C-alpha cells in the first residue's frame with residue numbers, strides 16, 4: 001500500500017516500535033503521547049527472545065542489548081536461595097543473549113531516539129480525548145480541542161485503552177487477583193541472571209537491568225476492592241519479602257522509600273474478534289494484556305508493530321490489511337494470556353514446579369516464527 005498518514009496514540013513500547021516499523025515502510029507517522037516527558041525513572045522489564053527477534057527485524061535489537069543486561073537463564077529458588085528449577089528459554093538470535101533486563105527509562109530512550117531518527121514526529125503532552133471517522137479518513141481530537149486528520153489511527157494506549165471503548169469494542173481487562181510490587185535497587189554482583197524465590201503465595205525475584213541496577217519484585221494475592229495502593233508501601237513490601245533469607249534479606253531491609261515502590265494490580269485481556277473498527281486498530285496492551293509472570297507483554301507489543309507494518313505493505317486495502325493483522329496475531333496473544341492466567345492461578349496455590357512448566361512450554365511455543 002502506498003504511503004499512508006498514520007497517527008499513533010501512545011508512546012509506550014507498542015507505539016514507539018510501531019512508529020519505527022511504519023517509517024521503515026515509508027509511511028508518514030506522528031506519535032501522540034499524553035505524558036509531557038519520556039520516563040526518566042522507574043521500573044524495568046525483561047525483553048525475551050521473541051522481543052529481541054522482533055526488535056532485530058526493525059534494527060533495534062543492538063541498541064536495546066547495549067542499554068540492558070544479558071539474561072540467559074531463569075533460576076527458580078526456594079526462599080533460602082537454593083535453586084530448585086531452571087528455565088532456559090531457547091536463543092532466537094544467534095550470537096546474542098537469550099533475553100535482556102532493561103530499565104524502563106533506558107528502553108524508552110532507545111525507542112524514542114530511533115523513532116525520531118527514522119523520521120516519525122513525536123508529540124509529547126498530547127492527550128487524545130475523541131475520535132471521529134468516516135469511509136475516507138479519521139480525525140482525533142486532543143484535549144485543547146485541536147484535531148489531527150489521518151488515513152489510519154493506531155491505538156497503542158495501553159491496557160485501559162479509552163480508544164478501545166470509543167470505537168465500540170466492549171472487551172475489558174479482567175483483574176487476575178494479584179498485585180505486582182517493584183522497586184529498583186543497586187545490582188549485587190551475584191544477580192547476573194533472572195532469579196525468583198518461591199514462598200507461600202508470593203513469588204519474588206531480582207532482575208538485572210544494567211551493570212549497576214536491578215529490580216526486585218514480588219507478587220501478592222489481593223481482593224477486587226484492594227487495587228489502589230495506600231499506606232506505608234515500603235514497610236508492606238518488606239513484610240511481603242520477610243520470608244527471604246541470605247543475600248536477599250539485606251536487599252529487603254534496604255527498601256525504605258515508599259515513593260520508589262510501585263504496586264500494580266495485574267490484568268488479563270484478549271480482545272476477541274477484529275482488533276479494528278474502520279480505520280482505527282488496537283495494538284499492544286490495548287488489544288491483549290497478560291500476567292507479568294510470562295514476561296512477554298513487550299514481545300507481543302513489538303511483534304504487533306512489525307506484523308502491522310508488513311500487512312499494510314501487502315494488503316490491497318486498509319480494511320483487508322487490518323483484518324489480516326488481527327487474524328495473524330490473535331492466537332499468539334491468546335497463548336501468552338492463557339499461560340499467564342494459569343501461572344497466576346498456580347502461584348496462588350504454591351504449585352511453583354507446575355507454574356514453571358507452563359512458562360517453559362509457552363516459551364517453547366513462542367519460539368515459532370511470527
Ligand SMILES: Cc1cc2nc3c(=O)[nH]c(=O)nc-3n(C[C@H](O)[C@H](O)[C@H](O)COP(=O)(O)OP(=O)(O)OC[C@H]3O[C@@H](n4cnc5c(N)ncnc54)[C@H](O)[C@@H]3O)c2cc1C
Nearest residue numbers: 010012013014034045046128158284285292295296297298
Ligand atoms: C508489573 C508488570 C511487569 C511487567 N514485566 C514485563 C516484562 O518483564 N517483560 C515484558 O515483556 N512485559 C512485561 N510487562 C508487560 C509490559 O509492560 C506491557 O505489555 C507493555 O508495556 C505494553 O506496552 P504498550 O505500549 O502496549 O502500553 P503502555 O506501556 O501502557 O503504553 C501506553 C502509552 O499510551 C499513553 N496514552 C494512554 N492514553 C493516551 C491518550 N488518550 N492519548 C495519548 N497517549 C495516551 C500512555 O501514557 C502510555 O505511554 C509487565 C507489566 C507489568 C504491569
